[in-house]
Amino acid sequence: LHLWIDLVFGYRQRGRPAVEAANVFYHLTYEGAVDLEAMEHRIQRAAIEDQIANFGQTPIQLFRKKHPRRGAPIPVSRPLYYAPASIVLTSSVSASVLSQGLLSAGRQSPAIVFIGVTDGKVVIVNGGFTVLVKTWLTPFQAGGNFTFSTPQDSFFGIGADITSPYRIGGPVAENVDLTSHCFGLLQCCTSCYLLSCGHWDNSFRVISLNDGSLLQTNRKHKDIVSCLSVSVDGSVVVTGSLDTTVMVWDVDPVNVNKRMLHRGAQNNVERLAKGETILFDKPRHVLCGHDDAVTCVAVSKELDLVISGSKDSTCIIHTLHEGRYVRTIEHPLHSCISNLAVSKHGMIAIFSNDDLTFFLYSVNGKHLATDESNGRINSTYISSCGEFLICGGDQSQVFVRSMYTLDVVRRYDGIGVPISALAVTQEDCFLVGTQEGNLFIYSIEIQQQKKTNFLQTLMTRSFSQSTS
Numbered sequence: 330l331h332l333w334i335d336l337v338f339g340y341r342q343r344g345r346p347a348v349e350a351a352n353v354f355y356h357l358t359y360e361g362a363v364d365l366e367a368m369e370h371r372i373q374r375a376a377i378e379d380q381i382a383n384f385g386q387t388p389i390q391l392f393r394k395k396h397p398r399r400g401a402p403i404p405v406s407r408p409l410y411y412a413p414a415s416i417v418l419t420s421s422v423s424a425s426v427l428s429q430g431l432l433s434a435g436r437q438s439p440a441i442v443f444i445g446v447t448d449g450k451v452v453i454v455n456g457g458f459t460v461l462v463k464t465w466l467t468p469f470q471a472g473g474n475f476t477f478s479t480p481q482d483s484f485f486g487i488g489a490d491i492t493s494p495y496r497i498g499g500p501v502a503e504n505v506d507l508t509s510h511c512f513g514l515l516q517c518c519t520s521c522y523l524l525s526c527g528h529w530d531n532s533f534r535v536i537s538l539n540d541g542s543l544l545q546t547n548r549k550h551k552d553i554v555s556c557l558s559v560s561v562d563g564s565v566v567v568t569g570s571l572d573t574t575v576m577v578w579d580v581d582p583v584n585v586n587k588r589m590l591h592r593g594a595q596n597n598v599e600r601l602a603k604g605e606t607i608l609f610d611k612p613r614h615v616l617c618g619h620d621d622a623v624t625c626v627a628v629s630k631e632l633d634l635v636i637s638g639s640k641d642s643t644c645i646i647h648t649l650h651e652g653r654y655v656r657t658i659e660h661p662l663h664s665c666i667s668n669l670a671v672s673k674h675g676m677i678a679i680f681s682n683d684d685l686t687f688f689l690y691s692v693n694g695k696h697l698a699t700d701e702s703n704g705r706i707n708s709t710y711i712s713s714c715g716e717f718l719i720c721g722g723d724q725s726q727v728f729v730r731s732m733y734t735l736d737v738v739r740r741y742d743g744i745g746v747p748i749s750a751l752a753v754t755q756e757d758c759f760l761v762g763t764q765e766g767n768l769f770i771y772s773i774e775i776q777q778q779k780k781t782n783f784l785q786t787l788m789t790r791s792f793s794q795s796t797s
Contacts, residue, residue, distance in 0.1 A: 331396040339392040355384040408773055409757040410714055413729065415773050416757065418743040420486050424766030427453065427461060428494075441762025443512035444752040447521055451487055452538065454512055455766060458497050460523065462538055464488030467756065485758045485772040495541035498534070501527040502553045504571070509708050509750045510556035510625050515607070516563040517580060522607060526554035526568060533557055533568055535607045545606050549576060555623060560630045565649065566608060567635055569623030575637045575645075576612035577628075577652065614652030618645045627671045632692065636677060638666030644679055646692065656694050662686065668706055673715040676732045680706050680720075689735050700735040702728075708751045719759065721748030727759055727771065744769055 335341045341350045343359065356362055357380050368374040408415050424438035439456030446452075446465055453461040466488045501507050505527040513524040515535070522544065526533035533554045535545035552572035559566050566578040614635075621641035628635050628649060635647045642660040647653060660666060664681035671677050675692040682705045689698040706722040717738065718730045725748065727741040741759070750762040759771035 331398050334392070334396040338388055338390065339396050340394055342387065342390045354387055355380070357381055358384045358387045360387065360389050407714055407757060409712055409717060409729065413739040416739075416741070416759070416771050417773075418741065418769060419772050420770045422487055422768040422770075427766060427768060428455070428459070438766030440749040440764040441766055441768065442507050442750055443509045444750045444760045444762050444768075445512070445514040445523075446752050446754045446760065447514050447516050450491060450521065450538070451760065452514060452523060453762065453768065454497075454523075454525075456507055458500075459494055460497055460536075460538075460541055461494050462491045464491055465754070485754070485756060486770060487768065492539055497523070497525060497536055497541050498528070498543065500529070502529045505553055505555055513557050513559040513566070515559050515566065515580070517607070524557055524559065524566065526557050528554070531570075545608060547578070547608065547610070549612060550574065552622075556625050558626045558628050560628050562630060565628055565630060567626045567628045567637075569626040569637055571622040573617070573619040573621060573623060573639070575616040575619075575623055575626060575635065575647075577614040577616070577635060577649065578608045578612050581606055581609050614647070616645075616647045616652060616654075618654065618657065619643060624666055625669050627669055629671050629673065631673050632671070632675060634671065634692065636669060636671055638669045638679060640665045642666065644669060644677070644690075658690055658694055661688060661696075661699075668709045668720075670709050670711050670718055672711050672718075672732045674732070678709070678718050678730075678732065678735070680709070682706065687730070687735050689732070697733070698735040700730070700737075707747070707749050710751055710753045712753055712757065713755050719751065719753050721751045721761060723747045727751065727761060741771055 336350060336352050341347050341352055347353050357377060363377055365374055365377065428438050441453060441455050443454040444451070449465050451463045451465045453463070466486045501511070507527060511525060511527040515522045515524055521538050523536040523538055524533060525536060528534065530548065531550050531553055532546045532548045534543055536542070537544055550568065550570040550572055552570050554568050554570050556569040557566060564580050568576050568578065616635060616637070619637065619639040619641055621639050623637050623639050625638040626636065630649060633649045635649050636644060638644045642663045642665060644658040644666055646655040648655060658677070660679065660681060662684045664683040666679055667682040668680040669677065677690045677692065678687060680687050680702070685702045685704065687700045687702060688696065690696055704722050704724040706720050708722070709718060709720045711718060711732070716732055718732050719727060720730065721727050725744045725746055727748070728737055729739040730736065731738055744761060744763060746763045746765050748761055749764045752760045754760070761769040761771065
């Protein structure tokens with residue numbers, strides 16, 4: 330494109346560069362070649378006007394120097410909304426690369442059970458309680474080595490380790506499935522923490538992302554904590570338990586805002602001073618109403634809602650601020666609630682792996698849509714715009730559904746094995762983890778520029794013919 334601009338509007342329009350590029354036209358076609366207003370002879374003026382009309386006019390010369398090449402295309406804003414077809418499988422990280430040096434010979438890599446993205450970091454947790462913290466590379470960052478190998482250069486990717494891989498405390502209780510419901514990321518000012526639940530001692534834990542050290546343990550539930558959720562702004566944590574209750578926890582603003590966390594001078598280990606906590610020791614609310622174990626929870630500070638799903642086939646809505654009961658949504662087929670998601674527009678999607686069916690409700694409890702899935706769903710995620718529900722499971726595909734109709738808007742292939750976890754970044758990139766421990770990245774790809782330019786070749790040939 331820049332070569333064409335040089336010919337039509339640029340420095341190759343006139344003078345010796347134009348002659349060398351065989352870009353010379355009749356002299357009367359150029360701007361300023363003749364001043365018609367100054368001509369007094371009517372016949373001569375009419376003749377020149379006829380010649381200009383016959384030969385045409387060259388554009389105004391706008392540039393006297395070479396025009397720069399066009400840079401790399403910038404990402405489409407909200408590609409999932411405006412151009413879902415532009416999102417493709419651009420790269421992958423194999424299980425052997427992710428777990429390099431962590432597994433003994435012959436052992437199979439555990440499944441990825443949680444993926445989180447926050448503040449330029451990608452946090453990956455596998456079934457062996459190993460935590461990987463890597464750099465999230467974007468087109469706005471310079472440098473960085475990609476850990477994947479692909480014939481295409483992508484805008485986004487997984488970079489080098491921020492910290493060395495480490496293992497966090499386990500194991501989980503026998504009656505709890507280790508899924509993405511058991512983990513969450515809590516971003517407080519400049520610090521980020523990993524939350525985990527499902528532990529045998531009825532606790533959920535706050536863990537430092539820097540080194541995996543245990544910062545806080547909360548044991549207020551009377552049975553295993555089965556699920557948790559963190560508000561978008563990082564100020565509230567909600568936990569659900571096998572004891573049928575839901576608890577709402579506030580982040581301690583004094584300790585966070587005053588940054589009372591300090592690092593060990595020698596080991597650079599994050600520690601808490603005595604008596605300090607990330608979350609308050611006592612929950613703000615204890616929400617009741619379920620008759621069986623709570624399986625999934627969601628919190629929306631924008632809507633002032635806490636929503637919980639249970640094995641008793643109900644989805645109960647409470648207010649976040651006051652903890653007041655709002656309503657109960659019963660599963661139409663009386664199945665266990667396996668997954669739920671709430672959008673910022675007030676749409677609630679629930680799914681059960683018993684009947685493989687999605688149901689969509691408004692926050693007022695009105696049933697809006699129903700759609701069946703062709704397999705188990707292991708992970709769901711709401712897009713940043715709130716318009717789409719992204720889900721993956723045993724079908725080995727990523728499905729994008731409308732949060733207004735549950736219609737499948739887009740289906741992404743290329744994985745080939747069951748999906749165990751997924752996350753969606755602010756740039757609408759999909760990070761997909763599999764049961765075999767592999768990680769796949771779906772994003773917008775860069776269209777590579779060809780080294781052989783058609784215009785350059787055409788000009789070279791034209792100049793050769795004119796001089797021969």
